Amino acid sequence: MGVFTRATASRSRTRTITLSGLAILGASALVLTGCSSSGGGEGETTSKPAGDLTLKIGTQLPQTGNLAFLGPPEEAGVGLAVKEVNDAALGMEIEIEYGDSGDTDNKAYATEVPRLLQEGVSAIIGAASSGVSRLFIDEVTGAGVVQLSPANTAADFTTWDDNGLYWRTAPSDTLQGEVLGNLIAEDGNETLGILYLNDSYGTGLAEFTTEAFEAAGGEVVEQQSYNTGDTSFDAQVSALKAANPDAIALIAFEETKTIVPAMAGFPSDKMYLVDGNLSDYSASLPAGALNGAKGTAPGPNTAEAGDFVERLQAFWQGEGNAELKDFTYSAESYDAVVLLALASMAAGSTEGADIAEKLQEVSGGSGDGEKCTSFKECAELINDGKTVNYDGTSGPITFDENGDPTEATIGIFQYKEDNTYERIAN
Known part of the structure; x- marks a missing residue:
């Protein structure tokens, strides 16, 4: 593909958050310009016809370190989404490679990120910690790979020089x-x-x-x-x-x-x-x-999230793990996988830059698209040649030009x- 520009001029946007049932509006400036780089090797292309795609995703989520308690719900969300995408059999197959981000003290990411890049992932989900993401975001996006965090909330990521490749399903702090x-x-x-x-x-x-x-x-x-x-x-x-x-x-x-x-x-x-x-x-x-x-x-009320928690527990325990006690960022992790899969299908490609170009569209951030609330429903629409607007388990998401969700719920x-x-x- 050609040059991908996320935003080329300062402009305002409106975010919506919910607090005790009240909508609170705020505005901030978007000032970010970047060019994307290819995720494949020289002379190679990973573009395939829609309906024949294998997307390789890596994770950088905390299996160790001071946020290790977030690892199980986040990995459960990723794993459940991968299973449901693959079970749908609608032309998208995901291969998942789990990796430990650790923290800024044990620095597990320092060996894990190069390993994932060497294995040819098109996207990395993580890190949970904003401080950890800051230490490898340039390495990932510089390689033409999408980085999509389910939990980064530091405000400075909004205007990071990321070649249009950094996104997050968690709202800014x-x-x-x-x-x-x-x-x-x-x-x-x-x-x-x-x-x-x-x-x-x-x-x-x-x-x-x-x-x-x-x-x-x-x-x-x-x-x-x-x-x-x-x-x-x-x-x-x-x-x-x-x-x-x-x-x-x-x-x-x-x-x-x-x-x-x-x-x-x-x-x-x-x-x-x-x-x-x-x-x-x-x-x-x-x-x-x-x-x-x-x-x-941040996050939805899991008690009102339909059967998501039930499906999450069944998947996680079915993999031999103990019952989940915390669910923080599980929905955001699930949605990260679904959005990557839908963007890849919409692009007809597993190139990192091509996926990034479609992420805002499939989230409904471009203002177009038919609403759908599951991978299966959205994928069927894409296969019919339609544009989709995925409203996820964590909320509507609706990415802006900087890769931030414009709607979020903050629970008390x-x-x-x-x-x-x-x-x-x-």
Whole structure:
């Protein structure tokens, strides 16, 4: 194919998020221009007639590291989608190669990404961590391979120089930060302390939470950061407690298991978590340690997502795995696979650049297309020569020119006495 330009001029767009049933609108600028590169070798083409495509996808999801709890639901979402695409037998066959992204400390991605590229994948799903994606995005997109993350939320990816090849099914943290800051204020808190991971994810989410909380009339009285690999948080917690805030937001990953015990004496129902640490702590923290704490995370209400959770559990346990306890980003991972498959079919090609050129279209972001809600339904429409608008399990998605979803739901959750959590809004 020729040159693929995602956006060539500054323009505005509208995003829609849902908070307790209310639509919240915001706008941001899009300024990104890039040219795509071919995913095949010199003189080669992977373009095939529609109905005769084999798409090779790799994953860079956390099997180890400080986001390892997200690995099972994300890999389950990927695996279920691959199975359902292949079972549909509609001209698209997916070959999946799983890889461990690790984290910025153990750096599993440093060997896994080259391995996947060497094996000739057309797309890589991942990473979960924005900080990890930042460390290999140029390697992947520079090779002409699509990178589609189900969980990256750092705002700077919107304008990354990615040759039009980076996409994500998770919304930017500008949205979650707005919801979190407003939630804390709406709960009657006037002052706030923030403990955040010192990476692009943590600093960005802390910034957007601060902006929203202060716009609602609150004051952030103390902020403390920590680095990946830190094992003691006593100094940061002491500084936060000394500021005597009404509430404390913990923007963290797996380190939360160590941070919460250090917070002893601070009311658990005044703690707020985020998608990076919204997890089942029933086996890792004393009963009541998080009782009443609230948290936010992008994603649909799985209790209202039809039979998705049932299908996900059946697939995952059928592969010999334990029952899933967390579902964060499982729907976004599922949709990532379906969108890649549909874009490949629409392009009649497994070239990374060709797939990227069709991703916005099949998500409905180009404004055209017939709505469909499953791979099978959409694939049948494509095989009939029609343009599709896939409304996924995670939401409508509707990619903009920068590869960001323009519609997203941010759920609000609350912890119970046993340190498990339930959705209380959205």
